[in-house]
Amino acid sequence: MNYKIDELDRGIIKLLSNDGRMSFTELAARLNVTEKTIRLRYKSLLDKEILDVVGVVNPIALGLKAGAIIQLKVKSKSISTVIEKLRNLKLIRYITLTTGEYPILVQITVEDQDQITKVLHDINQMEEVTGVNTIVQLEVYKNTFDYLL
Structure with a gap:
């Protein structure tokens, strides 16, 4: 299409x-x-599913002031399994498949560092995950939904 x-x-x-x-x-x-x-x-x-109308939430107004990008290494042939498990973690807001050493990238926006730690503990319980690289976001300078140049 x-x-x-x-x-x-x-x-x-x-x-x-x-x-x-x-x-x-x-x-x-x-x-x-x-x-x-x-x-x-x-x-x-x-x-034609080119446009989708949604309300965009301001996370800071909801008290969500901490964020992290988490990259995951996984066992061979277990990407789909890990993605399904990640989908069930409520605090994860974004999951993508990437190239390179860490084929899965997730993003979280949460209230505080304790919730980042909770997500990391939950991910650590997944036997298919062999490595984790966490990048804590300190400040967001641009977050746009304008995809047209």
Whole structure:
């Protein structure tokens, strides 16, 4: 499913990336098209799974002030097993498969260092994990959802 977006689609996505609550009327005015056109394009972007509308949480406002990136080495042929176990750990918010020495990378955003330690203990209980490299985040300077250049 390879849908090519045009400039109007890009405009809608870019404006909604900056303000997800922008009305169809305002989108239409800013992009010089009718509101009906915006509604149809918006629905098409959703239907084609190019656009997903979600509320983005400010973790600091919720008291989540500590974060870490954790890289994992795993036993041969156990990547899928480890990923499934990681999915069940509530404090892990992001899991990705990477290249290199540590094929799995996870990210956590938690209340404090104690919760980072808890996640590390939980990971350490997984017999398939053979190595862990933890990078504690001290400060986040950019976190964007604008994927269009």
